[in-house]
Amino acid sequence: MSGRLHPTDQIKMCEVHASETYEACCGDCQVPVCLTCIKEVHRKHPIGRIQDLYEKQKAETADELSKMKTQLKSEIIQRIKDFKNGEREIKNSHKNIRKKMKKQAQDFIDHISTILKEALDESTKDEREKVMEISQYTAEMESFEQNLDQLIEKFETLTESSHPADLILYRKRNSDTFKRLKFPEKINLTMPSFTIGHFNKSQNEHQFGKFTRGHISHLKSSDDSLQVQDLSGSKRVKSSTEKVSVLSVRSVKISETNPQKRELYHVCRDDRSAYISGYGPGIQLIDRSGTELNNINTDTEPSGLAVMQDGSLIYSDVYNKVI
Missing domain, CATH: 1.20.120 (Four Helix Bundle (Hemerythrin (Met), subunit A))
Known part of the structure; x- marks a missing residue:
């Protein structure tokens, strides 16, 4: 065991008043203070022990550190x-x-x-x-x-x-x-x-x-949660030269994703997946089994869908008269 002092026993000079040491903490400002700090700035604030604020901040930091690790x-x-x-x-x-x-x-x-x-x-x-x-x-x-x-x-x-x-x-x-x-x-x-x-x-x-x-x-996630997109998982679009299977509307289960989308209007497919849209805003990307790969939000109901040669999706918005 080294002879190093415990953090709370160490002496720390005040950043504002270099000749004085920190003696306490301001409860309102949440900062360490020396005696002159208390007299000049914090005399009307609640004053507490450095140890108390330190233990609180240490616990919060330890929790965040654990999450990062x-x-x-x-x-x-x-x-x-x-x-x-x-x-x-x-x-x-x-x-x-x-x-x-x-x-x-x-x-x-x-x-x-x-x-x-x-x-x-x-x-x-x-x-x-x-x-x-x-x-x-x-x-x-x-x-x-x-x-x-x-x-x-x-x-x-x-x-x-x-x-x-x-x-x-x-x-x-x-x-x-x-x-x-x-x-x-x-x-x-x-x-x-x-x-x-x-x-x-x-x-x-x-x-x-x-x-x-x-x-x-x-x-892009709809929220700030930390989610990993597994590039080798089952939901990834697979490369294949097999014949495309026919999907029924039932297997797509549109209503489970959007209760208002009870009618299917548009289907645009390639060799591996398909974009679909129906009553109300939104476009779904599904694979051959009907599993949803992505859900694209749109302001209005799409009027038509198309997949470009490079795989990118375009759709028409008849209400705003734009592509």
Whole structure:
């Protein structure tokens, strides 16, 4: 055991009156004060012991520190892991797609070499763009982790080895530090795909097959709660070349999401998912089983839906006459 004094037994000089030590705390201002401070500023305020305010602030700080070490730290680690898993999935998907492309090209290599090169270049470009974008998100999350580690170190120092006044003053000046911790924006990955075409020398390049680029959508939570979007979970849109199953309105269960939406008007689909809308505002994104992947809020009832070639959604608002 070292001979270091307990924090409450240490001497701390007043920041306002350098020749005097902190002797008490102001109950109204929540700051340590010396005798001159009490006479000049705080004489009409309730004065208490430094020990009492210190113990209260220490307990609150310890609680926030525990949350940062457990909840925040573990969720950051998981998010970084998910982002890196998503990067590996993109690389594996593109690797498998290029194998399919090369195998298909062997049947008509004499007249398809130019088309094959364009398709491979597009796949490589899409892979490079998506990996770069995910790397940026990963870097943001790692930077957030570094800032969190610094804050954890700061809180540990304040609660374990600093003078009580240091903690009290820090809490006074930075009372909302923990509340201001915000995760970077979430993302959702849609894997690229390649649909094999049919060999026919008299046909154009579209008979070679259709390459669909991957898509990274930005997800914003409706509240400030800390939620991790699992890129490898069951709710992610899956990449597949299987035939699309027919979904019934019953399986979508629109009314459970919005009791007023009892009628389905619009369905706009691609190979993996579908956007739907009906009576009242709002657009749902569902997968083949009818599971809701996302719920998009709109001010008015959509008049029509469409999915662009890059996977982005557009809809018309007849009331405001805008797209």
